[in-house]
Amino acid sequence: MNRQAQAVVMLLFGGAVVKASVTDMYLRYVKEGLRPFLIAAGVLLIAAAVMTLFYDLRKPSDSHDHDHGDGKPHREPRVGWFLILPVLGLLLVAPPALGSYAAGQAGTALSGQQQMSDYPPLPEGDPARITVLDYASRAVFDKGTSIGDRRVQLTGFIAQGADGQPILARIILSCCAADGRPIKVGMSGDAPNGLAADTWVEVVGKYTDRTATDPVNDESIPFIEVESWRQIDPPKQQYE
Amino acid sequence: MKGISAVTAVDPGTDQEARGTKEAPRRLFGDRIGSVEVLAVVLVLLVLFRNPLADAISNPRLQTWTTVFVSVMVQAVPFLVFGVALSAVIAVYVPRSFWSKALPKHPALAVPVASGAGVILPGCECGAVPIAGSLIRRGVTPAAALAFLLAAPAINPIVLTATAVAFPNNPEMVVGRGVASLIVAMIMGWLWLRLGRAEWIRLPHRPDLDGVPRGQAFWAAVRHDIVHAGGFLVVGAMAAATINVVVPERWLQTLADNPVLSILALAVLAVLLSICSEADAFVAASLSQFSLTSRLVFLVVGPMVDLKLISMQAGVFGRRFAFRFAPTTFAVCVLIAVAVGAVLL
Numbered sequence: 194m195n196r197q198a199q200a201v202v203m204l205l206f207g208g209a210v211v212k213a214s215v216t217d218m219y220l221r222y223v224k225e226g227l228r229p230f231l232i233a234a235g236v237l238l239i240a241a242a243v244m245t246l247f248y249d250l251r252k253p254s255d256s257h258d259h260d261h262g263d264g265k266p267h268r269e270p271r272v273g274w275f276l277i278l279p280v281l282g283l284l285l286v287a288p289p290a291l292g293s294y295a296a297g298q299a300g301t302a303l304s305g306q307q308q309m310s311d312y313p314p315l316p317e318g319d320p321a322r323i324t325v326l327d328y329a330s331r332a333v334f335d336k337g338t339s340i341g342d343r344r345v346q347l348t349g350f351i352a353q354g355a356d357g358q359p360i361l362a363r364i365i366l367s368c369c370a371a372d373g374r375p376i377k378v379g380m381s382g383d384a385p386n387g388l389a390a391d392t393w394v395e396v397v398g399k400y401t402d403r404t405a406t407d408p409v410n411d412e413s414i415p416f417i418e419v420e421s422w423r424q425i426d427p428p429k430q431q432y433e
Numbered sequence: 434m435k436g437i438s439a440v441t442a443v444d445p446g447t448d449q450e451a452r453g454t455k456e457a458p459r460r461l462f463g464d465r466i467g468s469v470e471v472l473a474v475v476l477v478l479l480v481l482f483r484n485p486l487a488d489a490i491s492n493p494r495l496q497t498w499t500t501v502f503v504s505v506m507v508q509a510v511p512f513l514v515f516g517v518a519l520s521a522v523i524a525v526y527v528p529r530s531f532w533s534k535a536l537p538k539h540p541a542l543a544v545p546v547a548s549g550a551g552v553i554l555p556g557c558e559c560g561a562v563p564i565a566g567s568l569i570r571r572g573v574t575p576a577a578a579l580a581f582l583l584a585a586p587a588i589n590p591i592v593l594t595a596t597a598v599a600f601p602n603n604p605e606m607v608v609g610r611g612v613a614s615l616i617v618a619m620i621m622g623w624l625w626l627r628l629g630r631a632e633w634i635r636l637p638h639r640p641d642l643d644g645v646p647r648g649q650a651f652w653a654a655v656r657h658d659i660v661h662a663g664g665f666l667v668v669g670a671m672a673a674a675t676i677n678v679v680v681p682e683r684w685l686q687t688l689a690d691n692p693v694l695s696i697l698a699l700a701v702l703a704v705l706l707s708i709c710s711e712a713d714a715f716v717a718a719s720l721s722q723f724s725l726t727s728r729l730v731f732l733v734v735g736p737m738v739d740l741k742l743i744s745m746q747a748g749v750f751g752r753r754f755a756f757r758f759a760p761t762t763f764a765v766c767v768l769i770a771v772a773v774g775a776v777l778l
Contacts, residue, residue: 213507222503230511273660293493
């Protein structure tokens, strides 16, 4: 791969990174906080490509065109060809955010580590809008005490539970989708039925003390007693 | 100086030059086609076959693979690019004499100083590899540069803060991680002084930057390292995505109960998953069925040995180096982390 080809690949890669980070596409892969760094890195890649082309096209004027002593021609890194793959991934394929397949592969990510000694009161409003992670932690570690009789609204996607019943799931990220782990909540009562996996829903319901066990890691999956639900478009930020 | 001639001989600027016989070894596609043309054809084909390609990966498993692969790359890009830029600054703007003043003369003393200096580089492991390569080029003793390479991604404030957040009930994990990582970095530096051989490290030929205008030298270093380290990062990201998709979490469950197996399992998992050192604490926290000691092993091994690092080290330092350095580091990491875990946890 000669310098000009390297410049083209860097230009495409930088362009793909900038494109993904000025649109909301980057949210499928990483946390929101990375955005300024992504834009800066993309711009630097583009600058490196432009400067490489600039020096390369200007250069033939000099006359130092001979081997450097050891008789061996220099080999430009061939491994650079691999850089086409992330460009392809970002510009042509643009894979979706992790969904029900990933949720089925991994155990629910509630663990003793997230346990708090006491939970703050639910936010105002009826129903109170909370995250799936918040609901699941309150339900499992607080036995629903801090939820009480309030109605809560959760947003997540449909995934297949162990018994074939649909469950509500949401992927939480700490850094990028490679460490994405699902939070799972079972649904009883007027649960959405017959929806395809990965359909996004808003569920309104109350705490129930029913739980199930995630067969993947033996952690407990709390339930919500669903009163109503509606199908929604996938949110901009699909991770919690 | 051979400097100027090296830069220009390296690389044919035009196609006429590219057809010269001295370029023969890197020709894959005959004499007449240069890499720009190959690249153009590849890109046109990709755009033309976009739809069949998208259909081919609509299978949820492949789709998850692609998502994980792309996200590892996206996550790593800022660290790679800024690490490369910093290493280019070291290569071009920091005079060689600076390092001989900044580091103790005796290599054995330079090792702990370089390990401690890792504190100031907030980032993950992808950026540390080109920086360490650059340090060696600038005359820093390899032992100190390697100690820095191992320590920087593990003991910097961002990573330790993330660890504290992930283990709110076990602050000793933060101490254990910092202490064990620092000890491993120093042991590896000193081991290199005793056993290492300079010829194992083969830095790829980078255009010799002396005697070239500084701006040009800077961009030449940036281009070379991005393409080189970036290419190996792609290989590592593909490996990590594959492991992420094909190793079901259920397998881990059966290993968690046995104390020895659980330590080995998490050590190997840290290598295979290749998670960024800023995120691995959260993953370790979620592996709650495992003992704290085995999770400490996970946190110590991860930033020092993993698939994408091995791939990048093989690219930046040479294969003979990587295939000796990575297994040794792995063994030292496991031993030290278990020892620190026995004392602290």
